[in-house]
Amino acid sequence: MDQKKLEDLLKMLQVNQGDLAKLSEQQRKDMKDYKFWKTQPVQKFGQEVDKEGPIDAQKRPEDVPADPLPMLGEFEWSTVDIEDAAQLEDVFVLLNENYVEDKDAAFRFNYTREFFHWALKPPGWSREWNVGVRVKATGKLVAFISAIPIDLAVRGKDVRSVEINFLCVHKQLRSKRMAPVLIKEITRRVNRQDIWHALYTAGVVLPSPISTCRYAHRPINWAKLQDVGFTDVPAGKTAPEMVAMYALPGKTKTSGLRRMAAGDVDAALALLVKYQRRFELVQKFSKAEFAHWFLGEDESASDDDASRVIHSYVVEDADGKITDFFSFYSLPFTVLEHAVHKELGIGYLFYYASDADFAFDDRFSAEATAALKTRLTALIGDATILAKQAKMDVFNALTSQDNTLFLDALKFGPGDGFLNFYLFNYKAFPVTGGIKDDKSYDTERRSNVGVVML
Ligand SMILES: CC(C)(COP(=O)(O)OP(=O)(O)OC[C@H]1O[C@@H](n2cnc3c(N)ncnc32)[C@H](O)[C@@H]1OP(=O)(O)O)[C@@H](O)C(=O)NCCC(=O)NCCS
Incomplete structure (x- = not known):
């Protein structure tokens, strides 16, 4: 952070x-x-x-x-x-x-x-x-x-x-x-x-x-973000246009999507391990670590969506197979001295995995890219809807992982902040961060950073 x-x-x-x-x-x-x-x-x-x-x-x-x-x-x-x-x-x-x-x-x-x-x-x-x-x-x-x-x-x-x-x-x-x-x-x-x-x-x-990765932000409750001075109406637009632009459906769309449960840990971890093989900088989770990071510390205590720290979801297909997994965490702001708003809900995209491009030999082929792009856009789109249900007002992501495949389509605007990744006492060749030389999203090379830090 x-x-x-x-x-x-x-x-x-x-x-x-x-x-x-x-x-x-x-x-x-x-x-x-x-x-x-x-x-x-x-x-x-x-x-x-x-x-x-x-x-x-x-x-x-x-x-x-x-x-x-x-x-x-x-x-x-x-x-x-x-x-x-x-x-x-x-x-x-x-x-x-x-x-x-x-x-x-x-x-x-x-x-x-x-x-x-x-x-x-x-x-x-x-x-x-x-x-x-x-x-x-x-x-x-x-x-x-x-x-x-x-x-x-x-x-x-x-x-x-x-x-x-x-x-x-x-x-x-x-x-x-x-x-x-x-x-x-x-x-x-x-x-x-x-x-x-x-x-x-x-x-x-x-x-x-x-x-080096770039931050991207997806306004969820645009009117509130404007109320607290977080964002402004861009030139040539009106506030209602902005609200309409960022409106999200009330319900998720992916069939078989549900909150991850303790019984999903083996399958979801196996999926994540397989998915992350594509990246060059990754965290290797043990089963206990995976359960900690994605089920949370005392999740049984909190079924209340808005007070949860970590939100993890899986997609289970008709045969009971876990095909996808995604997670996001909550770290809100306190809004000081505002007549109406006391808190701003902020969601951060965490780890995800999908089998959408597993059938292809080359993940960068046109077919593999299209398959993954379609699936991730649906999944992370659903994540923003779930974030909204959990009272989050903005959803943040980096250009790491395969994120550049969906950032534009899901209306994540590029931020002006960058996050540099460092290794202490280890020299390594550079790892792509999902941005081009001009710092715009690199949708072709994407990123080889798989690790997500809080
Ligand atoms: C980051 C923070 C601890 C630095 O303290 P500071 O009082 O500004 O700096 P100090 O005089 O103690 O130390 C300066 C040295 O720390 C380095 N430094 C500054 N920020 C750093 C960071 N985030 N990580 C590692 N080193 C950092 C500087 O480069 C400098 O070293 P250099 O002479 O080799 O360039 C302080 O600014 C802070 O608490 N900021 C708010 C929280 C924050 O941003 N934390 C960092 C999250 S990555």
């Missing part, structure tokens, strides 16, 4: 393609100016990769210091026990109040206990990997970073890794080089457990992205 996502949501405006192409160049500093990152085992800009693999020589956990890095005088390290309600609340207060940049923000992320239990406690999660910094005198949590274990595969090679997320420094402590200390400390803790690689994403350009 990344503050850039918010910024581009806030600016669902027309963007000049030429300017965008230049933007990522401008965002990039000279390598020597990355005072921290130039000291880390990451790929340098423009560095030729001869062979994919680790950057540093293999070390042993015993070679890694057992004690945390020194912390500046008035602060102290604090391992946050996310199973303790009060400590978990410290985390979401920090994130809710500091993930958003501008100080008169009209919106805040509304992270909840349920969201964090889902996001931070997959099978194999480690208590040590929820790292906080507190003010010694008051105990106030002022910075946070987290890691969760993930079996990554990069072009078919297994890379045991962690996923780094929720890096946040309190607004009043910015630009004081606390982020590098947090990153070094989480690295130390992860290395102590014999893991040497990480996957992370950021809106900012760092050395060096393995892939």
Whole structure:
């Protein structure tokens, strides 16, 4: 998750393609100016990769210091026990109040206990990997970073890794080089457990992205988005025209579509594994991980659609076979100081899989492309309808996976934010991100990024 996502949501405006192409160049500093990152085992800009693999020589956990890095005088390290309600609340207060940049923000992320239990406690999660910094005198949590274990595969090679997320420094402590200390400390803790690689994403350009995807947004409740100042009437259009343009049917269309149940886990996982083989950067889910990520933590407790974090669906054909699967998660905004609206529902497309092009040898052939495009457009179209039923007002996706096949048809407008994917201590050839040089959707090459990060 990344503050850039918010910024581009806030600016669902027309963007000049030429300017965008230049933007990522401008965002990039000279390598020597990355005072921290130039000291880390990451790929340098423009560095030729001869062979994919680790950057540093293999070390042993015993070679890694057992004690945390020194912390500046008035602060102290604090391992946050996310199973303790009060400590978990410290985390979401920090994130809710500091993930958003501008100080008169009209919106805040509304992270909840349920969201964090889902996001931070997959099978194999480690208590040590929820790292906080507190003010010694008051105990106030002022910075946070987290890691969760993930079996990554990069072009078919297994890379045991962690996923780094929720890096946040309190607004009043910015630009004081606390982020590098947090990153070094989480690295130390992860290395102590014999893991040497990480996957992370950021809106900012760092050395060096393995892939870059673009955000896309599908307004669901356009009138509400306009009410809260999220979007505006484009020149030459009227508000009723916009509402009509984004209107969605009340019911889903795919026959055999139903919510995924515990009994579907084997079939849906097998389908996802088969589907994801096409991509070059993927997460390999165990059965327990799949159940965690797609059934959710305490789903039995919540049959109420609007309070669910993860929504997963399968399509079962007449013979009882699972042919398709899709999922999306919810991370709403709180709307501050608005007379009518208190919350903005936001849905994020997560993983999906379909057998639509399995019968073809070449997934890029015209026939395979047409078959998958038709099926995905129907499926993700239904996902937007279900998102609407779950009170979501906008639905976000990236240009990763095979998404560029349906983004235009389903009225996902290109955002002005990009998400860069990075690997720590692993060099690899670039992976296509679903955008062309001019940053428009690449419907031909699509993307080879299969992994989806929160
Ligand atoms: C991201 C954040 C923690 C950075 O803290 P900061 O106070 O701005 O920066 P610091 O002075 O501590 O550190 C600067 C260094 O961190 C790097 N950095 C900044 N953002 C980063 C990110 N998202 N991921 C990794 N490194 C990052 C900078 O490039 C710089 O290193 P360099 O000299 O090698 O270029 C802070 O801006 C924040 O909390 N933002 C809101 C939440 C957010 O966007 N989180 C990141 C999600 S990806």
